[in-house]
Amino acid sequence: MKEHESEFTNVMILADTHLLGDLFDEGQWADDQQFDIYANRFDQLFYVPETTQRYVVVGNHDVGFHYALMPHHLDRFSRRFNIDPTVEYVNIGGNHFIIVNSMAMEKDGCKLCHQAEETIKTLKDKFDCALSEECEEKLSGGYSRPILMQHFPLFRKNDEVCEFETDLAPSSLRSEIFREKWECISKESTDFLIKSLRPRVVFGGHSHYTCSKFWEAPYNFWEYTISSFSWRNNRWPSFLLLKVSPKQLKVQKCHLPHEHTVIWIYALATLLSISLSINKDFLNVEFVKKLFCHTGIRL
Known part of the structure; x- marks a missing residue:
């Protein structure tokens, strides 16, 4: 895996790197000393040069599912990787990235979820304002539909809705029903995100297998679920290269060698x-x- 990451960062040296959660296996149960060991190991494996900015998305294996999420665990993860615990807005070259904590999309009225929802509403107001000529608070780089990144996929019934690709989930798993808030965020949270933000593309992970799904009108965007980067979870690990400008977006999938090949x-x-x-x-x-x-x- 270390060799793969070395090649990965060599390819991505002029770009920014986004990692979509589950950096660890046992972040939920690790004490502070173990967490530091895991984090140091991650920094070693996913090292990037100073010219490359690394953005990390929090996953359920990092801090726990919503029902088990402890404030201290989320706080130490956020501090270590310099991210907002709920929702973060990042502007890269005039492109608007919104990074969402999927465990804060429970919509149960808790403090964490309320904070996330309020931030998204504030961002919605800013994007809506940017479409108006009378807007006083202009977005840097001007308006373009944002790029949404989170750990969980948006709501979908199962993986049978995915476009055919060689690294889909095994056929025996594709028909298994996704449980809301476990395998994907809820339909309610999905509607809230895509209606509020009107993203032009959505990236997620969590399911360990790839999935490309087009959301038709009135939304008109592609959603990419990225497969696991680890052979333990998927025999066909991969990552995506994203070339983006405010007006164009291109996605290229890059496969790692099959484990048997290595x-x-x-x-x-x-x-x-x-x-x-x-x-x-x-x-x-x-x-x-x-x-x-x-x-x-x-x-």
Whole structure:
């Protein structure tokens, strides 16, 4: 995985990097010392140069599902990775990114959810205002529909709605019904987000498998669920390259090598090394024999 990330950051050196949650397996249960160990390991694996800005989205494995989310766990994660605990707005080259904590989309009236909803309403007002010539508070770079990033996918029935791709969930899993607030955010929260923000594209993760879904009129945007970056969760891990301007957006999927491919490469490399070593030793013996025979020394 470290080798993959090294190649990944080499490709992305001129861009900004967004990681869509579940940085850890056991962030919910880790004490502060364990959390620091996990975070340091993550920083080592997903190192980016100073010229690249890294944005992290919080996932349920980082702090827990909504019902188990402890304020301290969310606070330490937010402080460590310098992100807002609920909703964050980022402007990159005049492109508007909105990063949402999926666990704050429960809409149950709790303090965390209320704060997230109020921030989204404030952002909605700013985007609506930017469409008006009379708006006094202009958005940097002008108006363009925002790019929404979160850990959970938007509401969908299951993965049968996804466009066909080679790295979809196994056919036996695609028909399994998604539970709201577990495999995806609720329909109510989905409606709230897309009606408030009118995104031009949505990125999420969580399900471990890829999914591309087009939301038709009146919304008109693509939603991309990105597969897990780990072989443990998915035999076909991948990441997305995003080329974006206020008027254009292009997405390219990049697959990591299949785990079996890497195993075969290591196996063949090992056999080749052994073979070369044996041949080298054999040639060395023959060379020594010739050398001593020509000099008249008996072996």
